[in-house]
Amino acid sequence: MSTSGIRSVKGLDVTSAFNAHQRQWFAELSERSVGGEPIAIVNADAPHEIFRAMDIPYVVVQWWSSVISAKQQAAGCLEALRGAGYPDNNEQYNALGLGEALSMRRGGAGPWGGLPQPSILSGIVTTDGSSKVLQAWSHETGAPCFLFESTVDGRHSIETEWWDSLPWEWGRLVEPARLDLMVAELKELIGLLERTFDRQFSMTRLEEVMALANEQLEYYRKTRDLVATTVPAPVSVVDTMPATMVPQWHRGSVWGRDAAKALFEEVQARADAGTAACPGEQIRLMWLGRGLWASMGLYQYFEREYGAVFVWSMYLALAADGYLRYGEDPLRTLAARFVPLIEVLRMPTWSSSWHAKEATLHQIDGAISLGEEDYFSVRRLESQGVPVLRINANNVDQSTWSEQALITQISQFIEERVRPAAERRRGGWT
Numbered sequence: 001m002s003t004s005g006i007r008s009v010k011g012l013d014v015t016s017a018f019n020a021h022q023r024q025w026f027a028e029l030s031e032r033s034v035g036g037e038p039i040a041i042v043n044a045d046a047p048h049e050i051f052r053a054m055d056i057p058y059v060v061v062q063w064w065s066s067v068i069s070a071k072q073q074a075a076g077c078l079e080a081l082r083g084a085g086y087p088d089n090n091e092q093y094n095a096l097g098l099g100e101a102l103s104m105r106r107g108g109a110g111p112w113g114g115l116p117q118p119s120i121l122s123g124i125v126t127t128d129g130s131s132k133v134l135q136a137w138s139h140e141t142g143a144p145c146f147l148f149e150s151t152v153d154g155r156h157s158i159e160t161e162w163w164d165s166l167p168w169e170w171g172r173l174v175e176p177a178r179l180d181l182m183v184a185e186l187k188e189l190i191g192l193l194e195r196t197f198d199r200q201f202s203m204t205r206l207e208e209v210m211a212l213a214n215e216q217l218e219y220y221r222k223t224r225d226l227v228a229t230t231v232p233a234p235v236s237v238v239d240t241m242p243a244t245m246v247p248q249w250h251r252g253s254v255w256g257r258d259a260a261k262a263l264f265e266e267v268q269a270r271a272d273a274g275t276a277a278c279p280g281e282q283i284r285l286m287w288l289g290r291g292l293w294a295s296m297g298l299y300q301y302f303e304r305e306y307g308a309v310f311v312w313s314m315y316l317a318l319a320a321d322g323y324l325r326y327g328e329d330p331l332r333t334l335a336a337r338f339v340p341l342i343e344v345l346r347m348p349t350w351s352s353s354w355h356a357k358e359a360t361l362h363q364i365d366g367a368i369s370l371g372e373e374d375y376f377s378v379r380r381l382e383s384q385g386v387p388v389l390r391i392n393a394n395n396v397d398q399s400t401w402s403e404q405a406l407i408t409q410i411s412q413f414i415e416e417r418v419r420p421a422a423e424r425r426r427g428g429w430t
Contacts, residue, residue: 007249008296011270011277012239014262018246021255026112027059033116038197041097041115041137043123043130044249046148047338050189051211052252053206054199061123062250062290064115065096069293069396071111074104078397087137088312091129092397093290098137118143120196122189125150126342146192150342151178162344167324170336182335206330209252216251217324219260220244223267224320227311228362232281234270237313238299239277241291244315251323282307283414283422286359288365288374288388290395291315295403306414312362318344321354348376356380364423366418368410371395387421389413 010016033039040051040058051058068074074092077099084102086267087096100110121138123130125147138145159165159173166173190201227233227240243263250256270276285302287310292298302308322344327333343350355377359367367381367388378388391409393401 006327008300009240011235011238011275012243012266014259014266015239017262018243018259021259022246023112025250026059028115029059030113032057032070038119039116039159039177041118041143043094043127043134045124045126045338045341046122047189047334048184048249049206049209049252049334049337050193050201050327053209054197054201055119055191056189056193056197056199058105059115061097062096063245063249064100065396066245067111068096068100072294073100073111074294074396075109075398076153078399079103079319080108084140086287087129087398091127092394095133096128096396098133098140099413101137101140118339119143120193121145122147124148124338124342144145144192144196146189147337148189149181151175151176151181151339152386154344156351160349161357162340162350163321163354163357164199166321166340168326170325170327170333170340174336174339178332178339179335182339183331184287186335188332203330206334210325210330210333212254212257213252214324214326216247216257216260216320219264220316220319220336221256221321221324223260223264224316225361226264226267226271227316228358230271231284231363232276232278233284233309233311234267234275234277236277236303237287237291237310237315238296238309241296241313244319245291248315258326271353277311278303278309280307281308281309283365283418284312284363285310285418286312286355286362286364286386288314288355288367288369289372289376290370292370292395292406294396294398295406298403298406301407302410302414305411306419308414308418312358312364317358346373352376353382356374356384359384359386365422366413385421385425387413387417 011395035338038056042058042060044060044062070076074096077096079089079105081099097115100115104114106112117137118141120143121134123134124362133148155177162173193199194201245260247256283306285308299310325333342383345351359381364386367386369388370391371394381388
């Protein structure tokens with residue numbers, strides 16, 4: 001059986017409401033762009049709070065890539081990249097927006113009318129490829145590109161169980177020199193935005209944005225804890241991935257805070273009522289890596305066939321643990337939000353400890369890792385009895401996977417490794 005062409009069935013009202021809001025917001029943003037207002041195109045790891053504080057609307061590259069993928073347009077964007085002489089087999093998730101811009105030059109049609117022309121691009125140099133994508137985008141459009149340096153912790157001994165202390169004790173956990181560099185770069189970005197777009201930066205406004213962002217993230221933490229500890233799970237990643245991702249890119253706004261609250265309240269109501277994503281839940285799974293936006297229905301296939309529910313993804317989990325920061329100096333606190341972000345997701349000691357903690361908290365029986373460089377996390381999970389299936393594929397490049405192949409691989413993994421281990425651990429199903 002294939003899930004091709006079958007859309008996922010959302011269980012939450014807020015998921016549809018958020019998607020409708022996002023479409024309306026994007027239409028208004030496009031109108032503002034046509035009217036001459038500057039639009040920023042930023043990576044997920046860029047400090048969005050600066051743009052929000054300065055009232056410069058922005059679109060997140062990875063969110064737009066998810067839209068392109070969900071609309072089944074990723075292949076055309078990759079083809080446009082290849083036709084313009086750019087790689088189509090590297091950094092695909094980050095490069096789809098550039099591919100769409102190139103495609104539209106040739107008469108193609110992007111989702112929702114296409115991405116507006118950028119007035120500035122920004123991101124952190126996490127990989128050579130990610131920075132080259134933004135630089136190529138800048139070259140093709142003429143928009144300036146502001147890149148933040150990516151730094152690494154040089155200490156031999158660092159704290160690995162960081163999730164409870166990092167929000168308040170970031171000054172102890174993150175090297176001062178790394179914070180100093182990002183603060184200097186934040187000031188440089190502010191100066192560039194003020195000069196280029198005739199905006200005035202306000203530290204008071206940034207404080208307001210940071211406070212709203214923390215309120216929003218606190219609701220994500222409560223939602224994550226609720227999903228983790230409720231059996232059967234009230235929701236799956238089919239809802240939590242989009243219901244987290246959309247408001248996250250409005251982080252620091254009243255709407256973003258209220259959306260996170262609405263998500264928590266609806267999940268709480270489902271948990272209180274005993275409403276489950278899969279009433280016959282028998283297996284709880286993690287999805288390590290980026291969302292499979294072109295085939296969200298695939299996650300629910302395994303609910304029907306095996307009672308196997310994907311209860312964990314990085315989207316809600318990272319929002320719960322990775323972004324909360326409290327401090328008196330807004331710029332330095334903001335720097336502390338982004339300096340260690342790559343460690344949280346990728347650094348062996350930070351990420352592997354976190355994945356192990358999250359697996360225990362969510363009562364995970366097995367994990368599927370798609371396209372991740374996660375050797376240490378896999379080793380750590382399997383050492384505590386959580387089998388992991390590694391799939392070498394790119395989430396938006398369907399030349400690297402097919403729905404049927406994924407169904408076959410994951411089904412075999414569940415039947416041969418996950419279900420027997422879960423049954424032994426729980427003493428059989430009741």
